[in-house]
Amino acid sequence: MVLLSLAYHSLKNRKLTTTLTVFSIALSIALLIGVENVRVGARQSFEGTISQTDLIVGARGGSLQLLLYSVFRIGQATNNITYESYLKFKNHPAVEWTIPYSLGDSHRGFRVVGTDENFYKHLRYRRDRSLSFASGHEPRGVFDVALGADVARALNYKTGDKVVITHGVASAAGRGIQDHNDKPFTVCGVLNKTSTPVDRSLYIQLEGISAVHIDWADGAPPMPGEEVPAEKITKDTVKIDQITSFLLRNKRRIDTLRVQREINTFSEEPLQAILPGVTLQELWRTIGYAEDALTVVTFFVIVVGLLGMLVSLYTSLNERRREMAILRAIGAGPGKIISLLVFESFLLTVAGCVLGVGLIYGASFLFQPVVEEHFGLYIPVQAPTPTGLIYLGAVLAASLLIGFIPAWKAYRNTLSDGLTPKL
C-alpha cells in the first residue's frame, strides 16, 4: 500500500513526464491492438465474402480458379457448364437452392453477371447478412440491370439510366471487343454496399445474357439487317443453354459430401464442386504473407513502445536522484527502491494499456463505417482476440522486466550520490 502511495505521488509530482510516457505507451498499445484487429478483420472480411453456401460448382479445373471467378470475379472460367446439367442439380432432392452465374460480359471495367432471383433472395455474406437495395428493385425484365454499390458510385448511375454492356471483358475506359449498343439495359436498382466483390458487378437476368447474344452467330455479331431488335425479345423467346458456375445450398449440411461426390463424379459432364469455406482458407494461406507482414509490424510496434517507456523512465531518473537519496536516508532498502521503480513502470504500462485500448476501440467505433466505405475493409468492433490479450499480457510482463533497468540504475545512483546528488 505504501509502495502504491509512493509510486502514485511520485508520478503525480512529474505530471508532464508521466502523461507523455503514458500517452506514448497508449499509442503503441493502440497501434498494437489496431494492427491485430485489422489482421483479424481482414481475415474475417475475406472469409465472410460468401456464407451459407455449401458448394460452388463449375467446369472441372482448379478449385481456386473456380472460387476466384465465381466469388471474386477474377479471371475466367476454362469452360462453361450446360444449363441442362445445372437444372439436374437445381432439382436434386437434397438441394435447397442454387444461384446460377453467367459471366463473360462487362461494362466499363466492371463484370456483368447473369443470375436469377435466388441471388437476391439467398446470397449471404458475413454469416447471415443478405443483399438489400438502396434504391429500386431486382431485375424483372430481360433488359433490367441492378448495380453493385461501387459500380453505381464510380459511374454515377442511378435508377432509370441506360447501360450498354460490352462483349467480353472491357477496360475501365470501356474498350472491349464489341458493345451491345442495340440492346441497352435500364438500371432498375442499386444494391446497398456489402464491402464484398458483389459491390463491383452489374447484375442482369440469365435471359439478359442470352438476349444480347441472340442474333450472334459463331461468336460474331450479326450482319447488318440480321439484328433482332430488343423490343422483340421476351423471356419466352430466349433460350438459356449454358452458365458459368452456380452456388448450391443443401437442405441438410450432412448431405454436402454426398452431393459433392455426385457432382465430382457426374458422368454426363465434367463438373467440379468445391467447399467455398475450405477453398477460401486455402487461398488465404496462399496470400497469407500479408498477415505475416502485419504480425512482424505488430512485433516492432511492441518493441518500440517498450523502448520508449524505458527511455522515458531512464531519463526521468536524473530528476529523481534527490528523491531516491531521501528514500534511502529514511531507511528504504535497495529492495524498496527497486520495487518502487518496477512498480511505477508497471503502473505506467497499465495506464497506457487502458488508454490505448480505449483509444483504439473509440477510433474503431467512430471510423468503422469510413474504413468500410473507402477501403472495403470491414473491421468488426469486438472484444480483443486471444492473440491481442496475449500481446497485452506480454507488454505488461515486459514492462516489469524493463522496469528493472532504471531501478537498478537508481539503486546504484543512491549508493554513489549519498544525500547530495550533483544534479
Add this chain to the structure above:
Amino acid sequence: MRIALVFLLAVSLGAQTRQRKAHEHGSAKVNIAFESVKSAPKGVIEFEAPAESITGFEHEAKSAADKAKQTAALTTLKARFAEMVVFPAAAACKITNKSAKVEAEDHGHDKKSKTKQEQHSEVHAEFDVQCAKPLTGAVLTFGFAKVFPKIHDADVALIAGDLQLSVEVKTGKETLRIEAK
C-alpha cells in the same frame, strides 16, 4: 453414314470420360461433416488415400499373400481410425466404420497399345461418428502417420453446420478447432 455417326459419338463420349483422378502417394484426404455441433452431434467421415499408402501396393491382389496383406490393412484402418482422427475425450465421440474398400482406377482396355499402363488404386472408407457432447470449441488432433507411416500429409476438411474449415496435416501436430475464426 449412320455407323460413322455412332462411331464418332462413341469416340467423343469416350474422350469425355477419359479423365484421370489426381493420385499422389503419401497423401490422404479426409472429409468430415456434421449437421450441427450442438447437443449430440452426428456426422460422417470420408477417408481416401492411395492404396500404396495403406496396403503397400496398388496392383490387384491376386496372390494369397497380397489378399491377406490387403485385408489386414483394411482391418487396421477400420479398427484404428479413431487414432487417426482424434476427437476430444470430453465429447465422448464414437466412430463406427460403414465401409472400407480398395478401388482400382478404371483405365479401360486399350488393346492396340503394347505399352503397359500404370495402375492406380485407392482406399475409400466411410465412418459414422456420434458424439455425446457438443463439439463447439472442440479441438481435433490427427495421427495418420502413427497408424499408417506411409501417409505423409493429409488434407482434412470439416463441415459443421455453416462452418467450413480445413487443415493440412503434415507433421501430425496440426489441430482443427471447431469454431468460427
